[in-house]
Amino acid sequence: xxxxxxxxxxxxxxxxxxxxxxxxxxxxxxxxxxxxxxxxxxxxxxxxxxxxxxxxxxxxxxxxxxxxxxxxxxxxxx
Numbered sequence: 001x002x003x004x005x006x007x008x009x010x011x012x013x014x015x016x017x018x019x020x021x022x023x024x025x026x027x028x029x030x031x032x033x034x035x036x037x038x039x040x041x042x043x044x045x046x047x048x049x050x051x052x053x054x055x056x057x058x059x060x061x062x063x064x065x066x067x068x069x070x071x072x073x074x075x076x077x078x
Contacts, residue, residue: 013059014041014077022072027064031072036062041077049073 019035027046036044041062047054049065057078065074 014039014062016062016075016077019062019064019075022064022075025072026070027066027072032064035064035075039075039077053078 016039018038018040021038022031022035025031032044032046039062042060043058044062044064046064046066049067054063059077061077063076063078064072065076067073
């Protein structure tokens with residue numbers, strides 16, 4: 001009898017590519033939460049696109065880059 005299929009463990013790091021759907025949208029708490037969940041991140045935050053990266057890195061944190069108008073222009077983990 002064959003063994004049952006194994007399940008892949010969840011990713012150990014956040015996957016920023018999974019949140020491309022949010023590019024161009026206006027950031028809101030529900031959008032930020034959906035992006036966090038899709039990325040598999042433990043936490044998410046917004047950062048201005050003009051800010052430099054935080055020297056304290058966290059592989060399970062999603063950073064959503066926004067313009068001063070609130071439009072999402074990028075995302076990265078760290």
